[in-house]
């Protein structure tokens with residue numbers, strides 16, 4: 490705009506000067522060796538300008554040619570720096586990435602790819618502030634706005650700033666409302682912030698755009714219902730909590746925390762029989778020690794023999810499972826039925842060479858041989874085997890491998906939704922993924 494105004498002003502000045510010269514042409518006489526030239530001053534000025542332009546034209550052309558060649562050479566070097574920088578990022582070489590990113594940034598001043606690479610190189614060397622600066626400058630142009638938002642959003646999620654992440658997700662949603670990555674991120678941010686109604690809405694959008702299957706949607710809805718149930722416990726009372734927890738259990742029958750909550754609420758409202766049936770169903774699908782503990786606690790001040798009779802019903806729900814055998818052995822030991830206990834424990838405790846022996850079975854074997862008075866050496870042998878046995882099952886995140894003490898809807902370490910699975914650590918290590926790909930690797934169309 491300023492340049493246009495300046496050009497306009499120059500044109501007006503020239504027009505005024507020409508008009509003034511036309512009004513005041515002046516008179517000029519030149520005599521030289523018998524020649525005589527008569528002309529106006531205006532014409533002389535015009536001719537002088539014309540000859541000046543004619544003489545300088547080759548110089549201007551040469552200057553323009555050199556400039557264009559320099560520009561082309563800079564662009565070509567910039568593209569080469571981009572390629573080498575991308576290779577360095579792929580190889581995880583932070584120093585080279587930074588060197589080539591800086592070079593590409595200098596040569597391709599402000600080009601989107603150069604900015605993206607500079608941001609990625611800054612993230613690689615752990616300079617979050619510099620990366621944020623590059624992402625923010627990408628917000629200025631419509632072509633790179635989404636890419637910049639994506640970088641800032643990933644940073645905000647990593648730093649646990651759910652408020653800012655939510656605002657960035659809303660802004661990005663206006664640009665690309667069907668982006669699968671964005672819908673996934675928005676859902677996780679809403680879950681981390683405990684915004685359950687919004688999370689349900691985002692889930693609906695994911696299902697509409699066919700990003701998740703119907704069973705996936707149902708499971709996620711069930712998990713959200715469980716989260717609402719936990720919240721209702723403090724705010725809306727037991728009846729609402731029970732309704733939501735039941736909905737959760739219906740959608741995800743293997744969700745042990747939901748079964749425990751339903752059973753607890755039923756027992757508290759004086760319905761231990763119905764609570765027992767819920768726990769038996771849960772034991773049939775996913776037997777976990779917590780379910781047995783809750784089952785034992787259903788009837789207070791119970792004699793051991795009465796409890797044993799009751800626990801047989803729980804075991805009968807899933808009789809072949811390791812947890813059922815361990816529970817049976819525990820009952821037999823408590824009742825002094827050593828032969829029965831040994832019969833149940835022997836296949837689990839394994840032989841001396843068996844590294845897959847069950848830890849709790851070995852510990853109970855130690856208890857058993859002590860009870861039978863078989864000598865301290867035998868007890869120590871079983872305790873040693875227990876220390877080498879496979880670890881007990883725990884909750885473990887499939888995404889980051891961390892083991893929180895109890896189940897959560899999102900992993901407390903990495904924030905991944907529904908990533909906590911019950912199992913032994915060894916089994917999890919095989920499936921736990923390594924580090925997540927960087928932004929450059931995720932931003933496909935490079």
Ligand SMILES: [Zn+2]
Nearest residue numbers: 886889900903
């Ligand atoms: Zn995790």
